[in-house]
Amino acid sequence: MSATTSTVENLALRRTTYHEADVVVVGAGVFGCAVAFALANQGRSVILLERWMKEPNRIVGELLQAGGLNSLRKLGLGHCVDDIDAVPCYGFSVFFHGKNVEMPYPCVEGLVDNSGKPIAAANGSAHPKKELPRPEGRSFHHGRFIMQLRRACLNHPNITVVETEAVDTIKGDHNPEILGVQTLTLNPSTGKKEPDTFFGQLTIVADGYASKFRKQYLTQTPVVRSKFYALELQDCQLPSPNHGHVVIGASAPVLLYQIGSRETRVLVDVPERLPEASPANGGVRGYMANVVLPALPASVQPSFRAALERDAKIPQSMPNSWLPPTRQSIPGMLILGDAMNMRHPLTGGGMTVAFNDVAVLADELAPEKVPQLGDARAVATAMSRFYARRKQLTSIINVLAQALYSLFAAEDANLAKLQRGCFAYFERGHVAQPMGLLGGLLQKPLVLAYHFFSVAFLAIWLDWRDTGLWKIPVLLWNAVALLWTASVVFLPVMWRELMW
Numbered sequence: 001m002s003a004t005t006s007t008v009e010n011l012a013l014r015r016t017t018y019h020e021a022d023v024v025v026v027g028a029g030v031f032g033c034a035v036a037f038a039l040a041n042q043g044r045s046v047i048l049l050e051r052w053m054k055e056p057n058r059i060v061g062e063l064l065q066a067g068g069l070n071s072l073r074k075l076g077l078g079h080c081v082d083d084i085d086a087v088p089c090y091g092f093s094v095f096f097h098g099k100n101v102e103m104p105y106p107c108v109e110g111l112v113d114n115s116g117k118p119i120a121a122a123n124g125s126a127h128p129k130k131e132l133p134r135p136e137g138r139s140f141h142h143g144r145f146i147m148q149l150r151r152a153c154l155n156h157p158n159i160t161v162v163e164t165e166a167v168d169t170i171k172g173d174h175n176p177e178i179l180g181v182q183t184l185t186l187n188p189s190t191g192k193k194e195p196d197t198f199f200g201q202l203t204i205v206a207d208g209y210a211s212k213f214r215k216q217y218l219t220q221t222p223v224v225r226s227k228f229y230a231l232e233l234q235d236c237q238l239p240s241p242n243h244g245h246v247v248i249g250a251s252a253p254v255l256l257y258q259i260g261s262r263e264t265r266v267l268v269d270v271p272e273r274l275p276e277a278s279p280a281n282g283g284v285r286g287y288m289a290n291v292v293l294p295a296l297p298a299s300v301q302p303s304f305r306a307a308l309e310r311d312a313k314i315p316q317s318m319p320n321s322w323l324p325p326t327r328q329s330i331p332g333m334l335i336l337g338d339a340m341n342m343r344h345p346l347t348g349g350g351m352t353v354a355f356n357d358v359a360v361l362a363d364e365l366a367p368e369k370v371p372q373l374g375d376a377r378a379v380a381t382a383m384s385r386f387y388a389r390r391k392q393l394t395s396i397i398n399v400l401a402q403a404l405y406s407l408f409a410a411e412d413a414n415l416a417k418l419q420r421g422c423f424a425y426f427e428r429g430h431v432a433q434p435m436g437l438l439g440g441l442l443q444k445p446l447v448l449a450y451h452f453f454s455v456a457f458l459a460i461w462l463d464w465r466d467t468g469l470w471k472i473p474v475l476l477w478n479a480v481a482l483l484w485t486a487s488v489v490f491l492p493v494m495w496r497e498l499m500w
Contacts, residue, residue: 067440421459
C-alpha cells in the first residue's frame, strides 16, 4: 500500500470515527457541494453535512448561465449537467407588448470543456480574433442537478458525507474560535435524533437562503420585495428554443425557460401587496389568468392555461431576496453562498455567483498559500483577497439583478419610461456586452455603468420625442426626474457592492 493511499484511508477513518477533518461544510446544496469538492481536490480532508439527502424540490436554481457553466467546468464538475435531461441555453429573448428581441451570449475567449481545457475556435486556433466558441448555459430540474453534485462528493475519496442536522457551532473555551458544529443525527435503531459533533480546522456554512447561522453571526438580513410563483408547463412551444424568456409589460416580469425535453418552467413575479393579485381579484391564480396569460407570447398561452387548469392549488413559491454581501471576521468559520449574499433571481445569476465564488475561494485557500486552515490569520488574509476578487463578477450580477427588476417591475411612471428605454436599447442592437455581463462572461463593472446610463439617456430622448421638443421646461424637468430615478436604482446598489 502506498503512503498516499494509507494517508487517504487514515483521514477517512478520522472523519468517520472521530468526526475530524480539515474542513467541515454545512449544507450539501449548490455552494456546499462545489466548495467541498474543490477543497477535496486540493488534498484537504472534508466532512460534508446535509440535513436531508433526498432529492430537493425547488423552483429556483434551475438556470445556469454560460459563465456559471464555465466555472463549474473549471472546478471539475461539468459532468454534473450530463444525464439529467438538461437543455442548452444560448441566451435570452425579451418580450415587451408583443415585440421581442433575441439576445445571444457573445463569443468570448476563456471557455473550457469538462476536462478544464480551453475550447479551441472553429479553425483550430487557441485565441483567434474571429470564430471564437459560442458560450452556452444549461437549464434543468434543480433536484436532479443537486443529486449529481452530491454523487460527485460521495464518490470523492477525500470527502465524507453525513446526513445530519446542524444546530449550533462549537466554540473554544478561552477564545471565540469556531471549532466545528453540533448536530442532531438520526439513530436508525431508535428512530430518534441524537446529539453529535463534527470538528474542523475551518467550518464553512453554506446552508442557503434560510440560514439558521446568519442571524447569529452576520448583521445583514434579507430584504424581500416579491415572490416567484411557479408553474411547470408540458410541451410548451417557446418562441426562441434554447433561450430563456423574459416577459415585461405586465404588472411584474415573468421568466420562462425549458428544464427538460418536455418541461418548461414559468416563474411569475408577484410583488408584495400587488392589487391585481388581491383576494378580490382572485389572488395569485386570478392574477396569472387575468393579467399574466394575455401578456405571454401566443405560442405559450395554451400550455400556460392548461397548467393553471391542471391544479387548483396556489402554485409553489419562493421569496425573491436581496442580501448584500458581508465581510466576516469569525475565527474558524466562513458563512458563504446564499447564506451570505443573494440577489433577485430574475437574471438567473445565483449559481453563476456561487461557482465563481468557489473557484476564487479555492484558489485563495490553496495549500501553497494557506498550508494550515487552522491558521486564522492566514485564512483572514486569504479572505480579504477573496472579497476583493469576487467583486469583479458579483457586483455586476447583483446590480443587474436588482436594477433590472426595478425597471421590469416599473412601479412608477419614471421606471416605466426607463423600462421602455431598456427595451428600445436592446432593439437597437446593443445586446452583446449586456448579455456578456448578465451571463457572467464579461467581468467589467464600469461597462455595466456605461450601458445602464446609456439606457437612461435613450429613455430621456424617447420621452422628449413623445412630449414634443418645443416644451423645453417640461423636457428638462422630465430629464432630471429620469436621471434621478436611474441613479437611485443603480448607484446605491453598485456602491454597496463595490465598497463593502
